[in-house]
Amino acid sequence: MSTSPGEEAIIRFRDVTKIYPLPGGDVVALDNVSLSILPGDFIAIMGPSGSGKSTLLNLMGCLDTPTSGTLFIKGRDVGSMTDEEQTSLRRDHIGFIFQQFNLIPLLTALENVQYPLILKTGDRTCTERCIEVLKSMDLQDHLFSHKPSELSGGQQQRVAIARSLVNDPEILLADEPTGNLDTKTGSSIMDLLKDLNERKGKTIIMVTHDPGVAKFAHRTIRIVDGKIS
Amino acid sequence: MQKSLFFDFAIRNVRLHWFRSLLAVIGIIIGVVAIVSMGILGNSLVLAISDSLSTVGDSVIITPHAGGMGGMGIGGSDDLLTERMIEQIRRAVAPDVTIPIYSGSARMTIGTEDTVGVVYGLDPDDIPILLEVEEGALLKGESGAMAGAKFAEDNELKVGSRITLKDKGSLRVVGILKERGMGFDINPDYGIVVDGNWYQKAYNQQDYDMAIVKVKDLSRIEQTKDAIEKQLNRRETEVDVIDTKAILETILTAFGQISTFTTAIGGISLIVAGVSILNIMMMSVTERIKEIGVLRSIGTQRKEVRSIFLYEALVLGVIGSVIGGVLSIFGGYAISILMLQTTEYLFVPSSLVYVFYGIAFGIGTSLLSGLYPAWKASNLNPIEALRHE
């Protein structure tokens, strides 16, 4: 799965180091990482706790910038972008799926899905597309008007995936998407992600502890102490 | 359109935390009511005072210089304005009219009742310049008198009633004067006005107790004063000259300051309300750190996060201020009844404008209190906010 010259990497790390300065000494969360991810890739990131998996994912998601080295997303140097540009990039091109689902508690399931689309377009009447996306996540209609607190974990994660998809991003980032779900629900979520990768061509990067989950990916990146091994 | 999404967030959060929102709103209501009621009270006070003053500030009052109060007792003082001094004043202020006045108090008998009242002696020709008739006729001839409004009321005087001044003779009431209110020159409401010649003979007093100059052109009031002083006080101070405009201004300034002060006290309660909004907004931000992290990570701009919290402050402020504005009309009503026994100064523009001031200050304070929490929320680091539990 190495980069062939003709293909443009959608995410490219070049000697990226991330250091968290702490009073008790700096923490090197990522140490000189170089890697390329191509469009349509499905990648699992594995490694022990505290090895830097989430840090790697956050950098890919433009939530953070490298301490040194350069990071390109869709050909653009993230480090040189303003906060507003990074935010727009997250909104329009990246979908986030979290272990704790992280739905907005004030909004219903449908509204949670609508939210990123309204952010992008400013149009508040965009229910049809949102219902369509929610339906494709196999969520029953009567749950659309429920608040997150009234949904099960699996239902919440379906809503969260629908939310991440609504702006039709090229990249999906999932930090332990099945971590809070039972095995059965987890594997149906994984079926959804696999389907999105195969049928919709989404580039998916997923952090997981579970080798069974990692099997769904095309390749697995192992990371230990901030280094890719 | 996008704005209303964040506005929706604000509304929902206010509703979700309705109890503490209610407390903040109550704080704003109290602040606005305090500021508006105080403002209305102060303004009504100023209006009431200026209404009860008869003088419009167009008079210069000349009294003999002798500790100021000389000449108040009838015939009991040497400090009077001589005919020569009156002539000098006339010359100095011409063409404005100079009105020399005798004044004193006297014991009188009306029917069988004994009473005391002020007696003013005036040239009948000067009376229409200073006073208005309510009932009956103007004074003509020496045997008549005009009664002040309150004096007539208190003593049940009518046109035709007789007043007997001890040892001086009896006078027939030819007219009742219109109520004049408190004046800096003369206060005939509680007394009678008689012919100057009659006064002169009755009290055997040649010289006058005071003189009033009516100034037509108000902008020349200072010059008129100076001209009189120059004429009479060149060698030694013979007379005291005051103008009613200056007194009026001093009084109104003093009351204006009092009303500013009371309004400022109302303002303090609004500041307290602002602090409580700041407090609940900070609570709101702290509780929602994780949510803010989620919003930011899925593409909400900093300024959009800021607007959610500013809207929240605005919603609280508008609700509190508008309710406060409405209630403050009742508050102003109550305080007017209580302190002034009248509400006639409540529904006038200069009072009602405080309602708008109050609402504006209420909303302004709320927005100001929301600024810091909103700034704080929008500047949270998305990753740290997401990690927050």
Ligand SMILES: Nc1ncnc2c1ncn2[C@@H]1O[C@H](COP(=O)(O)OP(=O)(O)O)[C@@H](O)[C@H]1O
């Ligand atoms: N915001 C942060 N501040 C300080 N240290 C951090 C921060 N985020 C992560 N770290 C540290 O960086 C290292 C990598 O963390 P992380 O990427 O979350 O690991 P993983 O997701 O693999 O468990 C850990 O030692 C962690 O304590």
Ligand SMILES: [Mg+2]
């Ligand atoms: Mg992690």
